[in-house]
Amino acid sequence: xxxxxxxxxxxxxxxxxxxxxxxxxxxxxxxxxxxxxxxxxxxxxxxxxxxxxxxxxxxxxxxxxxxxxxxxxxxxxxxxxxxxxxxxxxxxxxxxxxxxxxxxxxxxxxxxxxxxxxxxxxxxxxxxxxxxxxxxxxxxxxxxxxxxxxxxxxxxxxxxxxxxxxxxxxxxxxxxxxxxxxxxxxxxxxxxxxxxxxxxxxxxxxxxxxxxxxx
Numbered sequence: 527x528x529x530x531x532x533x534x535x536x537x538x539x540x541x542x543x544x545x546x547x548x549x550x551x552x553x554x555x556x557x558x559x560x561x562x563x564x565x566x567x568x569x570x571x572x573x574x575x576x577x578x579x580x581x582x583x584x585x586x587x588x589x590x591x592x593x594x595x596x597x598x599x600x601x602x603x604x605x606x607x608x609x610x611x612x613x614x615x616x617x618x619x620x621x622x623x624x625x626x627x628x629x630x631x632x633x634x635x636x637x638x639x640x641x642x643x644x645x646x647x648x649x650x651x652x653x654x655x656x657x658x659x660x661x662x663x664x665x666x667x668x669x670x671x672x673x674x675x676x677x678x679x680x681x682x683x684x685x686x687x688x689x690x691x692x693x694x695x696x697x698x699x700x701x702x703x704x705x706x707x708x709x710x711x712x713x714x715x716x717x718x719x720x721x722x723x724x725x726x727x728x729x730x731x732x733x734x735x736x737x738x739x740x741x
Contacts, residue, residue: 531582533575536597537565538670545575556588560596561705561732562669563588567596595705595732599670624653624721625660625712627728628688632708636733637666639702639740645676647691647710651683653721658682660713662691666698667707667729674698680712702737 532544537560548554548570557574558567565576566588576596629648637643647662659681665672678694698706708730716723 531577533568533570533577535575536599537567537576538599539578540599540670541576541597542600545570545573548577556584556591559588559591559593560669561593561734562701563593564669565596566591567594598729601727619719619721621654622721623651623655623657623683623685623718624725625657625683625718626650626652626725627662627710627712630664630708630710630728630730632730636736637696637698637706638736638738640697640699641738642695642697645678645694645696645708645710647678647680647694647712648688649680649683649691649712650688651685654685656682656684657713657718660717661715662694663711663714664694664696665709665711666696667709668701668704672709673700698735699740702735702740704735705732706735707732 530547530549532547534541534544554568554570556566556568559565564579566579566582567574567576626649627647628650631646631648632643634643645664647664651657659679662678662680664676664678666674674696676694676696678692680689680691683689709727711727713726
């Protein structure tokens, strides 16, 4: 260890709180790494944990250590609004639309560095009322952090029905040969008052960005 560092449940500082920490000069066995090698999975007491590669000095060759995506990066909890005294809290409506992203189609796939792919997002209305047309945000995530992004639209959807978005183009131009994730978020600006506002996002499986003509 170069200096004391936190050990976490997954390969990101978004995993809070830490499992614990390691002191300077303390050692541990490396048993894995994330897809871009920026975090190592180590033996930590009676279990496992993740530590940032930049904080450690490695003794030996880690090229043969297995690589994995690690646990999904947690979504930070949104703080509950403060309700003034004497004003009743507003609960979610019992009727209304409920938009859920059920599919992300990318063509060609996987992405090739600095070459565009076309994306179609499939959305289902699980609610009891028709939705109104709204936006969809599409992001490329590397190491859990959003990078390249684009937007498209989707029209009104009747209850129980499924529809495809308009075609969107997205180009990913950084971190080739590394693991990426495509994320789609429907109705990011809350144009619809939904019965469930927590299920508007879908992440694809991890893919490896092809080098293509990137240097």
